[in-house]
Amino acid sequence: MADPRISFVTLGVADLARSRAFYEAWGWVPAQAEGDIVFFQANGVVIALFSLADLADDQGRPGAVLGVGAMTLAQNYPSEAEVDSVYAEALAAGATSLKAPEKVFWGGYSGYVADPDGHVWELAMNPFSPPGPDGSVTLGD
Amino acid sequence: MADPRISFVTLGVADLARSRAFYEAWGWVPAQAEGDIVFFQANGVVIALFSLADLADDQGRPGAVLGVGAMTLAQNYPSEAEVDSVYAEALAAGATSLKAPEKVFWGGYSGYVADPDGHVWELAMNPFSPPGPDGSVTLGD
Numbered sequence: 001m002a003d004p005r006i007s008f009v010t011l012g013v014a015d016l017a018r019s020r021a022f023y024e025a026w027g028w029v030p031a032q033a034e035g036d037i038v039f040f041q042a043n044g045v046v047i048a049l050f051s052l053a054d055l056a057d058d059q060g061r062p063g064a065v066l067g068v069g070a071m072t073l074a075q076n077y078p079s080e081a082e083v084d085s086v087y088a089e090a091l092a093a094g095a096t097s098l099k100a101p102e103k104v105f106w107g108g109y110s111g112y113v114a115d116p117d118g119h120v121w122e123l124a125m126n127p128f129s130p131p132g133p134d135g136s137v138t139l140g141d
Numbered sequence: 142m143a144d145p146r147i148s149f150v151t152l153g154v155a156d157l158a159r160s161r162a163f164y165e166a167w168g169w170v171p172a173q174a175e176g177d178i179v180f181f182q183a184n185g186v187v188i189a190l191f192s193l194a195d196l197a198d199d200q201g202r203p204g205a206v207l208g209v210g211a212m213t214l215a216q217n218y219p220s221e222a223e224v225d226s227v228y229a230e231a232l233a234a235g236a237t238s239l240k241a242p243e244k245v246f247w248g249g250y251s252g253y254v255a256d257p258d259g260h261v262w263e264l265a266m267n268p269f270s271p272p273g274p275d276g277s278v279t280l281g282d
Contacts, residue, residue, distance in 0.1 A: 002167045002168035002169065003168060004164075004169050004181040004182060004183035004184075004188050005183050005184050006150060006183050006186055006188065007184075009150065009214065011256070011258065011260050012209075012258065013257070013258045014257070014258055015257070019256065019258065021235075022234050022235050022236070022256055022257050023145075023234075023256075025233070025234035025235060026230055026231055026234040026236070027143035027144060027230055027234075028143065028144060028145050040145035041145060042146050042275075042276070043145075043146050043147065043148075043185055043186070043273070043275035043276045043277045044184055044185040044186070045147055045184070045185070047145050066209070067208030067209055067211075068207070068208055068209075068211045068212075070258070070260075071212060071260065073150065089167055089168055090167050093164075093166035093167040094163050094166060095163070115152070115160065115163055115164075116154070116155070116156070116159050116160055116163050117152065117153065117154045117155055117160065117193075119152045119211075119212065132184070134184035134185070135183070135184045136184045136185060
């Protein structure tokens with residue numbers, strides 16, 4: 001059953017180095033940084049910086065000029081079956097499918113839907129970072 | 142000192158009834174609904190639906206056509222002084238001020254800044270819903 005949860009908030013950014021410098025100057029310390037993505041551990045959720053082009057591609061909208069939806073709200077679930085189920089429930093509720101859930105290069109399973117205004121939700125299973133029962137994710141767990 | 146925290150994620154929506162119906166059809170149950178805003182309790186954070194026009198107005202951009210930034214990531218702090226401090230730190234880091242922190246009609250204290258890509262952060266003190274030490278907010282606490 002779908003319930004309100006946010007595991008990751010991913011901000012699409014034009015210049016990763018500039019954005020990272022901004023958040024670091026604001027006092028944030030990255031918990032992980034891997035090439036083209038930077039993660040900050042927040043209260044039970046993770047905030048990520050990711051290039052706009054890579055984000056559009058990952059959301060199943062390669063080449064898109066992102067406006068609304070230049071941010072991903074990610075819900076993580078412990079299994080592929082739960083991802084499929086919540087994805088199907090989203091479509092039944094009237095969401096637009098951007099990318100049906102599929103195995104992804106980093107070893108997980110992920111799909112994307114858009115709500116009526118274009119706000120983008122990722123539904124994911126990450127075997128390396130399983131969510132707590134409430135959908136919270138803690139990096140390095 | 143500013144640290145990564147998200148207390149509220151507020152989605153700007155074109156039609157509140159349509160959006161509420163979508164999220165309810167997806168299985169979410171509102172925790173509170175007050176006229177022109179609907180709140181869902183998520184894992185340690187709150188997800189809100191708010192009209193695009195009201196959101197633009199609240200962010201200090203009345204009349205704006207929202208694209209990037211049609212969503213607010215809110216950080217709540219326990220005091221006005223902490224809001225002022227984190228706001229000043231954001232500007233020092235290169236954020237654009239949308240609205241300097243001020244007392245607001247609902248009884249709290251709130252300001253808005255935009256990051257280098259236009260992602261919007263609200264910095265707020267809400268005396269009715271104080272955050273936990275990690276910035277999480279639980280409705281009705």
